[in-house]
Amino acid sequence: MRIERNYSLLKHNTFGLDVKTKYFVEYETEADLQKLLCDEFFFSQRFWHIGQGSNLLFLGDFDGIIVHSAIRGIEKIKEDEHSVWLKVGAGNDWDSLVAYCVENGWGGLENLSLIPGEAGASAVQNIGAYGAEVSECIEEVHAYSLETGEKRIFSNAECDYSYRTGFFKKPENRGKYYIVHVVFKLLKQAEFRLDYGNIREYLAGKPISLQTVREAVIAIRKSKLPDPKETGNAGSFFVNPYVSPEHFQQLKKQYPDIPYYPVNETRVKIPAAWLIEQCGWKGKSAGGAAVHEKHALVIINQNRATGQEIASLAEEICKTVKEKFNIELQPEVNYI
Ligand code: EPU
Secondary structure: OEEEEEEEOHHHOOOOOOOEEEEEEEEOOHHHHHHHOOOHHHHHOOEEEEOOOOOEEOOOOEEEEEEEEOOOOEEEEEEOOOEEEEEEEOOOEHHHHHHHHHHHOOEOOHHHOOOOOEHHHHHHHOOEEOOEEHHHOEEEEEEEEOOOOOEEEEEHHHHOOEOOEOHHHOOOOOOOEEEEEEEEEEEOOOOOOOOOOOHHHHHOOOOOOHHHHHHHHHHHHHHHOOOOOOOEEEEEOEOOOEEOHHHHHHHHHHOOOOOOEEEEOOEEEOOHHHHHHHOOOOOOEEOOEEEOOOOOOEEEEOOOOOHHHHHHHHHHHHHHHHHHHOOOOOEOOEEO
16 A cells, blocks of 8 residues: 655646645555555545546645555456456556457447546546446446445446436445446447547548547547646536526527537436537636636636636636526536
8 A cells, every 4th residue: 555645646636736635545455445444544534535636626735635546457257249347447547448448349438538537437427428428338336335344336227327427426425435346348249329529520431440439539539628638627627507498498599509418308408618608718717727718618727727716717607607597507526
């Protein structure tokens, strides 16, 4: 188990914030995690488990223990005519896992290429992109309860997934389980999803394979989203909000070109990026933070922003979207 004191989290958050934590603890095995979960000092402190910090906003230094999993390894545990089952350590880099599946010809994760983060976190927030959600490929999640110290295996149904959320993200369960492995079920005969965004357009005239779909997703993401290695950001800052059909009809009258995705009879999803752009935020900066000029849903650390400056900009955005559209945006990013 690695333990650091007074440790910089610069490399552990994609906003590029140079904040410090009193302690940083990284476990490599389940045995080490079990030890940690029996430790009185650990429970006497404030603590928070992170992945790659791609969905976190540190508002200042952390006076407690930041925990990270270095449980890696990818094991094929089962196979039949149609599928393979992979048991993946929570600390595996997400995109390396996607690349590994694509190289082996296993379909399911290719639309989720280049999403920053780790396998464990993918199962907390049900990452999604280009018409796919990771929950469609998750068979089981293996996690330790902080209350009992015991390991529990969650089936997909028990994870209770929906758009960008699930059991582990619900307020009542948040931070109460540490995921050690995720079991993914992947297809030997891929079922391609090309109808979201401009994947099909990008692939026109090219053969369709796991590799070319991955390349298309990577190219599309790179054309719109800033690379956190160059410009600090956490991808989408807000989740796309739902409105009622009545509210949507009012908006449509006023803004006939409003983009939307019907969800069911009671909910319509509106792209938060459109709402933010309509409020004039795209490319605007405040302090060291700014709204990305190519995608209004992304807040960037333009010039040595503090976490507070990023949070203030987000708050201003929420205020103007509420005033103009009567819609409350919810951050996708976790504030720490
Ligand atoms: N749009 C604007 N202005 C912009 C950008 C987009 O008006 O600056 C409008 C356009 O109408 C566009 C629509 O918003 O058609 C949707 O934009 P986009 O396809 O880029 O997707 P998104 O809804 O903004 C979601 C995910 C992304 C994911 C993309 C692609 C959420 C919160 N975000 O964004 O995920 O890559 O779809 O599937 O659901 C992330 O979570 O960090 C992330 C990048």
